[in-house]
Amino acid sequence: NKSTRLNHCSTSTTFNTITVITTLFYREDKIKKDAIELRWPNLTTTELISKEDQVFWEKEFNKHGTCCSDLFDQNAYFNLAMGLKDRFDLLNVLRKNGITPGTSYLTSRKIVNSIKSLTQGVPNLSCYDDFKGTTEL
Secondary structure, eight states: OTTSOOSSOOSSOOOOOOOOOSHHHHHHHHHHHHHHHHHSOOTTSOHHHHHHHOHHHHHHHHHTGGGGTTTOOHHHHHHHHHHHHHHSOHHHHHHHTTOOTTOOSOOHHHHHHHHHHHHSSOOOOOOEEOSSSOEEO
């Protein structure tokens, strides 16, 4: 739906931490955490902390996953997100177009065109500046 931003749609749906309940489910839950971490890592902390506290995944699910809760439960939402990541490997496309982390001379048009070549959609880009020397796309 191009006319509506899909952010924070439902307050009745909340994130359930991916936990190891019994040894029967241990392997399945570990595989799920590993798979999500590989494709959707929290770049501000270590892998161990990311898998343990799951703050980033919770934030993303509560922001975007709640918008499709009538179609996808949490597990299906993360499976869909991982499938899209595998299908649309943006980092690889950006690299192929000479766009790499730390490159400061790029134009937003070059980034938009690179992403559009893969997804056929126009991305909504914005920069974050913490005014302490860190600027991120």
